[in-house]
Amino acid sequence: MKFAKRVAETQNAGLNDLYTAPDPQQISFAGGYPDLAMFPQAALQVAMDHAMANPAAFQYADSWGYRPLRDQLATMMQADGIKTSGEHILITQGAQQGIDLTARLMIDSGDGLVVEAPTYLGAMAAFNQYEPTYYEVPMEDDGMDLVALKKILMTHSVKMIYTVPDFQNPTGAVMSLEKRRALVRLANQFDVLILEDGPYRFLRYEGTSLPPVKSFDTQGRVVFLGSMSKILSPSLRLGWLIADPEIMAGIEALKGAADVESSALIQRGVTEYLAHVDFPAHLTQLQDTYRDKRDVMLEALHRFLPADYTVTEPNGGFFLWLQGPAGLDMTQLQRDVLLPAHVSVVPGRNLAPSHTTQNGARLTYAAPAISDIEPGVRRLAAALSHAAARAQVK
Amino acid sequence: MKFAKRVAETQNAGLNDLYTAPDPQQISFAGGYPDLAMFPQAALQVAMDHAMANPAAFQYADSWGYRPLRDQLATMMQADGIKTSGEHILITQGAQQGIDLTARLMIDSGDGLVVEAPTYLGAMAAFNQYEPTYYEVPMEDDGMDLVALKKILMTHSVKMIYTVPDFQNPTGAVMSLEKRRALVRLANQFDVLILEDGPYRFLRYEGTSLPPVKSFDTQGRVVFLGSMSKILSPSLRLGWLIADPEIMAGIEALKGAADVESSALIQRGVTEYLAHVDFPAHLTQLQDTYRDKRDVMLEALHRFLPADYTVTEPNGGFFLWLQGPAGLDMTQLQRDVLLPAHVSVVPGRNLAPSHTTQNGARLTYAAPAISDIEPGVRRLAAALSHAAARAQVK
Structure with a gap:
């Protein structure tokens, strides 16, 4: 075979x-x-116990995810600078599934895909499945080299740009405010989707947080990925994807085809947890x-x-x-x-x-x-x- | 875009x-x-509580799945007629992810894929992503029409056959013993992979269970999918995939790229559950x-x-x-x-x-x-x- x-x-x-x-x-x-x-083992245990008291926690729910959790995440992301609401958030199996689904949405064999160099290994593992043509943009201390990016966009057909703007995996670099704005401008100009992977965003140890790239999105072409893996627990396999309606409709169909939905049990547990603890x-x-x-x-x-x-x-x-x-x-x-x-x-x-x-x-x-x-x-x-x-x- | x-x-x-x-x-x-x-809400709650007492339940584990659970499932499937062991079982997000990953392993755009007619809607949703050329085999009271199947295999190039041999979705039909054997012979003859989807296998209401198609596999070309969704709880999102080493190596890489791994928390909970209840x-x-x-x-x-x-x-x-x-x-x-x-x-x-x-x-x-x-x-x-x-x- x-x-x-x-x-x-x-x-x-x-x-x-x-x-x-x-x-x-x-x-x-x-x-x-x-x-x-x-x-936070004890608090998660209490929260999961609360969730399990309801038999609905053991039933199928839906491929978008549990709405109260999506609303909680929307509130959190609004405070972080993204104008969104629960209906524009879909729950994924960690941010990794968000990477997979967005690539699946965009990349036909041979399509252009820009990544930072170096970049996150797991993202490339997901991308490889869709057989993209890769273009690399070198990392600088303040994020990807936008001069190099523009040169690529001017000379090649590119469908998607993958970036980890906050505490990049693997360099730890943060993309500057000016570059965040300019990146969106370039994406608008060349009709490219930006996949913003933000699992480390809430782990800043000094200085002031910069708004997500998604917060500068004027044309619904930035997909933001969040994750509980680094800030709560990876075994919850709980990520979220924020996108505008047209993109989201495609992603939701792909999510259903991939694994029907994420665990309602876990989602209800995390909802209880976020409702009853001081997450900040x-x-x-x-x-x-x-x-x-x-x-x-x-x-x-x-x-x-x-x-x-x-x-x-x-x-x-x-x-x-x-x-x-x-x-x-x-x-x-x-x-x-x-x-x-x-x-x-x-x-x-x-x-x-x-x-x-x-x-x-x-x-x-x-x-x-x-x-x-x-x-x-x-x-x-x-x-x-x-x-x-x-x-x-x- | x-x-x-x-x-x-x-x-x-x-x-x-x-x-x-x-x-x-x-x-x-x-x-x-x-x-x-x-x-079994109370028993699952006790089992999850046991699992959550160990901080390792909240950490990353691995993309194969939790080994004690894989060993338990191997014992269950051995009793059901499949010669296997924990090392040949991979944990998936329900059987749906097993369908997706196996199609992802086998199907390039245009490749031949045989399905029963009618068949499971969610399987086609997964298959569609890989743009197969579909061939339909009519369902009969004792499973798919193997005369029609043979005609297809003789005249077209086919990579994979998808079947639900037990209480088929949507007809409820059971494939006869003779057809199970003959199906494997045809797959051997035409070098095709069989994807055996078995979520209803343990829900027989009268008569004697027939051995899984996988039990007749002599060349490592049958992939068996099991699921806890119908027999325990769908929100656990817990399925399993049984395959021989070459196929499994590919599946495991695709699983890691898709969502890293399934929830160690859920897997440890189900392990506790199976260890402490009378599952039969x-x-x-x-x-x-x-x-x-x-x-x-x-x-x-x-x-x-x-x-x-x-x-x-x-x-x-x-x-x-x-x-x-x-x-x-x-x-x-x-x-x-x-x-x-x-x-x-x-x-x-x-x-x-x-x-x-x-x-x-x-x-x-x-x-x-x-x-x-x-x-x-x-x-x-x-x-x-x-x-x-x-x-x-x-």
Whole structure:
């Protein structure tokens, strides 16, 4: 039997780079896991219990999602700058399904798709299934390089631009206010859909939040994706998608075809949770915890890293980007040096369609215990120094 | 912005036929909902509570699914005749996602896909996204017409055959033992994948269960789909997919790209539930309840239906098929006569790619209260008689 063409591309996306073989001694800076200690376990348990008291929580509901939850999310997103309402929000299986459904809506085989370089591995895994023609826009400290973007839009047919404007995965960069405005202008000019992926938006550790790209949308061409995975619990598999009616009608049909609907049980539980807790206070706790971890991580990296390595300094989110000397192959380094030293990262090779980011790596400070961060960085730095020394000897 | 080609096809699948506008007076024989009173609410609540006591239940897990649950399902399916183990089972968002992922694995635009006529609407909604070339095989009382199937396989290139061998959606038919064996032989001969969708398998009301088609698989070319939606609760969104290693490797990559993984929280809850209850006894309760409902439904249909209508008499599952006179348009009848009379069915038009099943309809006895079934059938029969009388006058 011959599989569909899309399969090989998807299998080669490198999703397994996010996970490494079990090693109890390993300190992992790889997977984008939230800190296990930060789940509001008791409050979620109470909320789920309330939800389960109603037999309707166990029945089919609808593919849009539970309306009271969609209204709560609308209120939250309005406060964040997006003019929306519950009827323009659809519940997804995490933001990942939002990426999949939006690509499914837009991309026929060969269609142009712009991604940041480097970008989120899981997004490319979803995109690959629709066999796009990729165009890469380099990341800068203040978000994607719009000069490069404009050049692409002027010379190629593009259907969609994928961006993580807040605490980008994997660089941690935030797109500037001016670039957010200009990005929408370019999308209007060249008739392109913008897919704005915002799972880290509510995890800012200092400074002032910038409005979502969606808030500048004048023509209904920005799709915003939110997620509870990093700010509440990933096993709820609860994301949301905000779009204008024409786009939403298509997305809703695709959602029904993909998995009928998301769990009414989970949705009712989260509705109860949001109704009865101080969610902003919960977010503040997360911000305080992750800020501390980031600080420990950056201090250790600055102290111990070899001189020819640099790191980004994110103001929020889960990730920073480690950049090594040109020509370095971080995938090889991970296999030969880091894993044997019981430390892991996400090698950069698969984080851009062209694989030109192979001398970089994504590191997270969110998942490891704070007491493991400095020892982990020491291992990492020692392994990198040792590898460099060995390479010079050759 | 122009959507991908697959979108229009998916939007036109007619999924909305399964639902009708809210009407508190309506007795619905349309949606395939389980009986709300049959959810083991208290036991599920206890099980979920146990699961939530462990913070790992709120963390990411993996795209295969929770191994203890996969092992439990393997034991259940082994007892049902499929030689398998936990490592060959992947957890999906209901069986619907299993349909989507298997089609995604196999179907490039234009590839041949065989479906039963009539078939499950939601399956076609999923298939449409991959733009197959459909071939229809008529349903007979003992399952699909294998003479017609063989003719198709000899004259066309086909990648996949979709079948619901047990209590078929929408006819209620069961594929005979001989046809199950012959179907696998044909698939082997013509190098085709069989997608066996089995959500109703454990809902047999009399007679002896036949082994799954997968149990006759000698070349690893049958994918079996199971689901908790009809036998436990649909809002758990918990299905499972059994496949051999090569197929499974592709499916697993596609699952990760689609939505990362299914909820570890739900999976741990169901694991607790299955470990602590007498699940066969729960199934017996369901069988007793639905058998009674089916009996009431069939008795009423036989008493009240106009003479030129026939119905199938299923030994299990949720559905029977109402067949009207040739030339009848059940979609029009639903709109003009049934809905005004506060009764609804699923019109047959969208239940086959060729729309040739438009003089039939799918009826369920599972969801309505047992006391509503006879009154609902009386309304239905009266409306059909009235419409026939009016048509003759014209």
